[in-house]
Amino acid sequence: HIKHTIPGAKDSKVIVSGGSYGGFLTTVLKMNHPEVFFGAIPYAPPLRSIGANYQNPRRYDWFNWVYWDLSAAAATKMRDAFTLLAKRFQNLGEVEDIAKDLNLCTVSKTAADLQLVMGVIATNAQLIPLLSYSSPDANPYGATPEKMVNISLSAKNPIDIVNATLTLRNPPNLVPCISWDSDDSSEASLQKAPFNYLLCKYFPLSSNEILDGNIYPPTSVQTESDPMTCETLYKIVPPTQAEVEAKWHISTADLIQAPRIIFAYAENDPTTGVGIHPFPPSPDRNASRWMITSQAAHGEESIASFSGDKPSVVHARRVQLETIKEWLGLY
Known part of the structure; x- marks a missing residue:
C-alpha cells in the first residue's frame, strides 16, 4: 500500500522491525517473505523458549x-x-x-x-x-x-x-x-483468558x-502454556519449539544463512536469556548479526528518543542506522 500511495516509494526496499513478540513476528516476516522484506531489526525477540516441552529457565x-x-x-x-x-x-x-x-x-x-x-x-x-x-x-x-x-x-x-x-x-x-x-491483566486493554488462548495456540512462550x-x-510464575493448562482450558495442544522453528524457518542454521538481520538484545532485559545466541563473526556486512546494548531495557533503542537517553542506547541506534545504510548501498 505504501509503495503504491507514497510518491517515489514504488521501488524502495523495505526494512521491517518490531520488539518483543513483535520481534518474533519481525523475524518470521523476514525469513518467510525475503522477496518483500529486504532487511530486519527484531528487538528483544524471544526465539528460544517456545513450546510446552521446552521450558527455558x-x-x-x-x-x-x-x-x-x-x-x-x-x-x-x-x-x-x-x-x-x-x-x-x-x-x-x-x-x-x-x-x-x-x-x-x-x-x-x-x-x-x-x-x-x-x-x-x-x-x-x-x-x-x-x-x-x-x-x-x-x-x-x-x-x-x-x-x-x-x-x-x-x-x-x-x-x-x-x-x-x-x-x-x-x-x-x-x-x-x-x-x-x-x-x-495489568494492562487495561488486555484480558488474560483470550490472551492465554492465543499463547497456547500460536506462541506458547515457556x-x-x-x-x-x-x-x-x-x-x-505462570503456567498458561503448560500442556495441562492448554489442553484442559482450551482443548489445544501447543506447538513445540522444533515445530515452530521448522514451520517458520527460524532455526539457528536458518537465521545464520539469512542476510540483513540485526538481532538486538539488551543487558538489563531478561528476555535476552531466551533469545538466540551470538552468531559467528563475518566480514560480510550484509550477514545477519547479534548485538547487545549495555545497560539497556527491553527493546529500548526502538522507542522514541529523548534528551535523557543512555549513551549506550544512542550508540546502538547509530550502529543500526549505519548498518541499514550499508545494506542499502549508500556507502
Whole structure:
C-alpha cells in the first residue's frame, strides 16, 4: 500500500522491525517473505523458549545475573531476604502476618495462594530491569535495578527488600495494596483468558520457571502454556519449539544463512536469556548479526528518543542506522 500511495516509494526496499513478540513476528516476516522484506531489526525477540516441552529457565537466570553483575553485596542481601520469605511461606500460620508485611489486598490462605503471591513478586522483580527505560513516558515510576540495588544495600530489615520489589513499580500513593488473585491483566486493554488462548495456540512462550540457585526461590510464575493448562482450558495442544522453528524457518542454521538481520538484545532485559545466541563473526556486512546494548531495557533503542537517553542506547541506534545504510548501498 505504501509503495503504491507514497510518491517515489514504488521501488524502495523495505526494512521491517518490531520488539518483543513483535520481534518474533519481525523475524518470521523476514525469513518467510525475503522477496518483500529486504532487511530486519527484531528487538528483544524471544526465539528460544517456545513450546510446552521446552521450558527455558534462562529468563530468570539472566535476571539473576543483572543483579550479581551490578552488586554482589546487594544480590546476596536480596537472595537472603527471599530465602527467609520462602521459609515463612511454608508456615500457613503466618499468612495474616505475611499479608500485613507485604501489604496484600487479601490474605493468602493456602499453599497454592502463597505460590501465586510468590509468582507476583517474581514477576514484578523481573519487570524492574526489563522495563528500566530512561524515558519517563516508558518508565513513569523510574524503577531501575540500580534503585533496587541501593535499597537492598541500605535495608535494615529483609522484608524491606521484598517490599521494594513490589513498590518500585507499584507506588503506595497510587496502588494502595498489592493484588495477587485477580483475573485481570495489568494492562487495561488486555484480558488474560483470550490472551492465554492465543499463547497456547500460536506462541506458547515457556520461560517463567525459577530454578535453584537464583536470587528468588524456585517458583512457577505462570503456567498458561503448560500442556495441562492448554489442553484442559482450551482443548489445544501447543506447538513445540522444533515445530515452530521448522514451520517458520527460524532455526539457528536458518537465521545464520539469512542476510540483513540485526538481532538486538539488551543487558538489563531478561528476555535476552531466551533469545538466540551470538552468531559467528563475518566480514560480510550484509550477514545477519547479534548485538547487545549495555545497560539497556527491553527493546529500548526502538522507542522514541529523548534528551535523557543512555549513551549506550544512542550508540546502538547509530550502529543500526549505519548498518541499514550499508545494506542499502549508500556507502
